[in-house]
Ligand SMILES: O=c1ccn([C@H]2C[C@H](O)[C@@H](COP(=O)(O)OP(=O)(O)OP(=O)(O)O)O2)c(=O)[nH]1
């Protein structure tokens with residue numbers, strides 16, 4: 001039973017997110033996130049460009065991907081364990097929470113990944129390299145939950 005669909009963001013959204021950068025894959029060449037084996041939970045996301053993260057710094061990687069999913073589901077982003085084990089690479093926000101209504105935000109639900117390199121050596125993510133993974137999970141709601149607001153953005157759009 002599938003509960004979600006990955007698609008590319010529009011060319012315009014991709015260009016906006018990649019402004020000032022060079023050498024990134026054309027949007028049509030970014031592969032959809034894929035699971036590596038039949039029993040894998042994680043959909044591996046590919047980096048559309050080569051990124052070197054200097055020691056102790058962070059880098060933002062726009063993935064070119066959005067995820068439409070049914071209500072009641074969330075997509076959680078995690079590092080791939082190989083990058084964590086080899087380079088201690090982590091997400092700047094520790095875990096990425098991709099909400100089901102983010103797909104309809106003003107930026108089309110463009111999934112962004114911010115990585116932190118905590119080591120004293122630079123780390124390079126290759127263009128086209130699988131660098132993080134997303135896991136779909138169902139979530140519950142509490143009683144007397146009367147939220148009605150719709151999502152317009154991410155990264156603090158609901159407060160700052
Ligand atoms: O690593 C991440 C984390 C979040 N998001 C997007 C999807 C998510 O639906 C939205 C908001 O994320 P979250 O609710 O975790 O952040 P917030 O700081 O509460 O922002 P907001 O006020 O916009 O909800 O930002 C990403 O693209 N990458």
Ligand SMILES: [Mg+2]
Pocket residue numbers: 158
């Ligand atoms: Mg939020």
